[in-house]
Structures are given as C-alpha cells and as structure tokens.
Amino acid sequence: MKRPWIGVFKFTSCDGCQLSVLNMEDELPDFVSLFQVAYFREAGDMPLRGRFDIALVEGSVSTGWQKAQIIEVRERTRHLVTIGACAAAGGLQALRNWADIEDYKRLVYPSPDMIETLPCSTPVSDHVYVDYELWGCPVNCDELSEMLGSFLLDRKPGIPAYSLCMECKRKGVPCLLVAKSEPCLGPVTRAGCGVLCPSMERPCYGCFGPKEGANIGSLLEAFRNAGFSSHECVLLLDKMNTYAFREAGTGEGRF
Amino acid sequence: MKRVFSIGYLSRVEGEAGITAEILDGKAVVRARVFEAPRFFEAFLRGRHFSDVADFTARICGICPVAYQMSSVHAMESIFGVEVEEPIRQLRRLLYCGEWIESHSLHIYMLQGPDFYGCESAWSDRQYLPLARRGLSFKKLGNQIMTILGGRPIHPVSVKAGGFFKIPDKKTLSGLLPDIERAYEQTLEAVSWAASLPFNDNDWDWECLSLRGPNEYPMNYGNVSSNKGAEKPMADFLEDVREYQVAYSTALHAEIKTEGPRPYLVGPVARLNLNHDLLPPEIKAAIRQCGIRLPMTNTHMGIIARSIELAYAFHEAVRIIKTYEMPGRPSACFEPRAGQAVWITEAPRGMLIHHYEIDGEGLVKRCAIIPPTSQNLGHMEKDLNHFMQMHMGEPANVLRKECEKIIRSYDPCISCSVH
Ligand code: SF4
Ligand code: SF4
Ligand code: SF4
Secondary structure, rough: OOOOOEEEEEEOOOHHHHHHHHHOOOOOOHHHHHOEEEEEEEOOOOOOOOEEEEEEOOOOOOOOOHHHHHHHHHHHHEEEEEEHHHHOOOOOOOHHHOHHHHHHHHHHHOOOHHOOOOOEOOOOOOOOOOOOOEEEEOOOHHHHHHHHHHHHHHHOOOOOOEEEHHHHHHHHOOOHHHHHOOOOOOOHHEOOOOOOOHHOOOOOOOOOOOOOOOOOOHHHHHHHHOOHHHHHHHHHHOOOOOHHHHHHHHHHOOO | OOEEEEEEOOOEEOEEEEEEEEEEOOOEEEEEEEHHHHHOOHOOOOOOOOHHHHHHOOOOOOOOOHHHHHHHHHHHHHOOOOOOOHHHHHHHHHHHHHHHHHHHHHHHHHHHHHHHHHOOOOOOHHHHHHHHHHHHHHHHHHHHHHHHHHOOOOOOOEEOOOOEEEOHHHHHHOOOOOHHHHHHHHHHHHHHHOOOOOOOOHHHHOOEEEOOOOOOOOOOOEEEOOOOOOOEHHHHHHHHHEEEEOOOEOOOOOEEEOOEEEEOEEHHHHHHHHHHHHOOOOHHHHHOOOOOOOOOOOOHHHHHHHHHHHHHHHHHHHHHHHHOOOOOOOOOOOOOEEEEEEEEEEOOOEEEEEEEOOOOOOEEEEEEEEOHHHHHHHHHHHHHHHHHHOOOOHHHHHHHHHHHHHHHHOEEEEHHHHH
C-alpha cells in the first residue's frame, strides 16, 4: 500500500501543537512508518513539493503572506486538518482583533513601520475550506492519534463535541461552579482535555474552545449572578479562543 | 568580489527564520532573517489580571512554557511580597527539570543530532534510529514529570502565583523514580557520546551571562553573572541591557549597553561555564573522564553542554523526589498590591527576563519580556561572521551546511524571540 503523504505546516503560533506530534513518543515510530512525512520544517529538512493526502495546519493567519500561503497549502492538500486553538479560532493573538493594531505595534517595536501584519488574527477556516478541526491549546495527543488513525481507516474520528461538564461529571469531580460559585467555563467548553483544570480544583479557562451549540449567554448570566461584572465576564472568555467564543456568543464577534 | 548565499527557511529549528550571507571584498556579513509573525503579547497583556499572566505568557512557546510560567509567577510574588514554602520551591524546580529534560532531549536527539550523521531528520536514516529512540525515551520522562505536576507537558495548568493549584503526594512522585534513575545513568553515559562528536575549531573571545546560584545550579534564583567577572542582582540587570530592532527581523535583539555595546551569549554553555563547580561530584567526574575542559571556549559545543545538563536534570529530579515532603497547602495566601519587578529564570535556552508593573487592582500596567533567543541573536550573527571570515574559500553548499549547524547549536527558539 502506498503510504499517505502528510505535511505539517506552521502559521502564527507557539509551535506547541506541532510539538504534540513529536510528543506522541510511543506512537511516533508507527506514525513515521504509516505516513510518508513529506513536509515538517521543525523536524527535518524537506523541500515543499508535491501534493499531500493530509495536512496538519498549526497557527492562525495574521500576515499578508500567510493568506497566500494557506491557499497554497489548501491547493496541495486532499484533507486539511487544523490543529489547535490558533488555527481553529485565531489563538491568543486574536486579542488584537478588538484593539488598534497600530497601538499594538508601537507598544512592542521601536520602529513600528517596519512591521507588516494584519489588523486581525483569524482562523484558517476564514480563508480556506477545512476538512476537520482539532481543538485545544494545545491539542490532546490521544485526540491527535485518534484523528490520524481514523484518517488511515477512512472513518469519522471518535472525538466528542459535547461539553467538558459531561466529561467532568463522568469523572466524579466536585463541581466548582455549583459548590463554590467559581467561574468555570466547563458548560460551554468542548470536552477532550481529560478535565485537567477542575481535577486540580481550578475552573476551566476554555482552552478547548466552545462546544457545539454553546449557550454562552446563560452561563454569563450565572456568572453575573455570582457577582462577576460584565467586564470580568468578557475577560474570562477573551483568551486563546476569544474569536470563537465571541462568535458563539452573538454570531457577530460581540457580546 | 561579491558572493551571496542564503537559506530561505531553516529546518529543525523552532519557528520561522532563514539566513543571508554576503561576502564582499573579503568581509563576511551574515544576517539571521526572522520572519515569524508577531503576536504582540506585551500589548494584549496590558489591562489583564495578574492571574492570567502565567497562562498567557506560556503560550509564547510550546517548548518552554514552564519557563514563562516560572519567570512570571516569581515576578508577581516579588511585587506582592509573597514568601513561598520550601517544598513548593522544590516542586517548581522539579517542574523545571521536566522541561529541561523535554527540551534538551528534543534538541540533542531530534533537532541537532541528525547534523552529525548527515541525516535530513531523526527518522530519515535507519542508522540514526537507535539514537532517536533513546532521545524519545528521555523526552517522554520529562513530559511525565510535567504531566504529574501540571496535568500536561505543553502549557501545564497547575502553576499560579503563590504556588500551585494542586500538588502531588510523595507516593505519586516516587512512582517515577525507577525510570528516572535508569535514565540518569543512561544520560550520564551519553555525555561521552556528545563529547566524541566532531566540532570545528572556534576559539574566540566572547562574553556569556547566566544566573549564578549561591548554592545550586541555577533555575529560578540567582544573580546575573558574566564570564568577564561582573555580577548583578537580577532586579538591576535591565539597566545594562538595550533591546533594539533591525530591519530584517521581527524579533528584537538585545545587547549589553554599558562600556561599549556588545552581544552576549546565554544558555547551556553560559550556565555550565559559570556554574560547573555546583554540579554533583559524579557528573563532574564524568565530564573529566570524557576530557571535556571547562569553561568551554567553543560556542558550537552546545550539544555537549546540553547533554551534561540533561544528566543533571535527571539527577536533580531524583534528589527532589527523594527528599520531598508534601506541604500542608499548595499555595501561599496573599493580597495583590501595586508595584513593579524584574525576574529572571533559566529557560532551557538561557535567561528569560520578565518585567511587570502592576496597578492597585492587580492589573498589568506595563510589561516587557526578553526571551533567551532575542538575547542570543546578535551573538549568533557575530559567531557566524567569525566562522565565515575563517572559511570564506569553501564552496557555498559547505558553508551553508556549516552555518545551519552553528545556528542549531544555539538551539534558537524563534517563536519565543518574536512574541
Ligand atoms: S493552539 Fe496553543 S499550543 Fe497550539 S500553537 Fe496555538 S498557542 Fe500553541
Ligand atoms: S467543575 Fe466546571 S466542568 Fe466540571 S461540572 Fe462544574 S462547571 Fe462543569
Ligand atoms: S479544563 Fe478547560 S482550560 Fe483546563 S485544560 Fe481542559 S479545556 Fe483547557
């Protein structure tokens, strides 16, 4: 059987999601024998050529040249999968979307005019058709290998789209929202991380992004009743998935 | 006569950069073109609550998130006057050991190792596979340490100002001991493998800086010290540093501005040169046995320094787990207050400088983050120039390969440098 060609591509990101590929230490030997790793800058010197059966795309689109680059990746690829919150939602760097980019440039660079960047950091799906999105900041290695395995078997990955609360209750973790009125984003966040934060007595900060059909309004209502100001509520959602949470909240990027 | 060559997009380096080399009338100029897209962390952190800072800055780098968490929480504790209990300090050190292990083994075995065997990647050549497997087995243990302490190796979720959200008991940590004790023995042996690799001659007069702990190899504490003899408390170090911008890079560079501006080196070679007397006797003996002379004079021997630190991180992890007693509470109580502080910790790639100003509400007023790679870029260019000057006559493809190798020996983290 011909091994499928896989490419790993980076856009604006912290490299954590592509590192998750290398963090599947036990599966890595299988990975490199089942797939022809044809492009993966972080791991090896391979020229960009040919077509890919599957592309893993990390990072958001935040510069002009990346807009062209993502179209090129799409054109070379049969099945495009985004990995992580940057690629699915624009990442933490999408906080600029609600600010003035010129101010941002001036705050960071002594010569801001030398910096070319777009005013917004946007998800890959704003630019090209995406076949599958894997959420998380970073993605979970088990979900990553489930997705890759499903691709080989040509079936739909068994990755849940329901809320973290479902996973949390199944694990029997005492509820921080109900018992302690802590601002946990579990009810509106996708399952998949393994309930890391509530298991550490810490409210979820939403790094897996909004679950399908998240009712953000009613959760914020609950937070307000618990004494959080409207501004504090916005800050709770304005993190690595700000763009997706705001969109899920109103459909317009505003609350 | 003019010769020009370039590397468009460096591989086996974290982030997006290339180089351009120009030789004009017998003078070489090499530039590290960094085209990684900026994310403006220092801008969007303004107005955020101090409790967001550790998780936000972690997202600057997927390879060294713990370093960002450590520099930021220590800075906050310094502003708020928080005293952290000894067991919590030790657990933080253990978490850092996990990150040094993960990052160093990734670099030694997956990123730089293939250079010495002429392979394109760690898995492209059958002959290299045993080394790749060895590296992955070490890396996995580093990740396991971070997972036990922080839930996951990339962007762990347990760290906060004052301590941790939750801490493990002794039994859970002790479960790691058999594996990490074995890995310690293996990494100690691997030091002689690293020492046996071939290196170009490269002795010149360079300056290096690292924290210098009074009684332990530095991670979270110490003064900034230089091989030229200077030593300063970390709080005053920014007085000596200037960040500046160059047209061909989205990463700022940093240099020492006092007594004549000059680049400096940070990272494993710097740390080792300034702190090798603090290593345990067994590791010192292994270093002597392989004929490694300290301080190192060749900046390209980063892989040897990393291999020594990898063994040290396992040794230290064993020590911490064996002496750990679970404290009564996972974090200290405190009230935020207005103030500012600089804190520096030793990321796998060297000093990571954080500077915050916090207002009375606990919100960030201003911040500055200077990652190790920003500090190293100027030095790396100087090093490349030096190399090119000596080897100008060689064909372009040889020079290109050697330049790539030198760059990888710095283990640059471009995503960090552009944040
Ligand atoms: S989603 Fe998170 S972990 Fe992944 S690249 Fe973006 S910042 Fe890094
Ligand atoms: S702790 Fe959070 S995730 Fe768990 S059930 Fe409660 S709200 Fe949901
Ligand atoms: S609990 Fe929430 S914030 Fe924590 S890791 Fe899971 S999804 Fe991310």
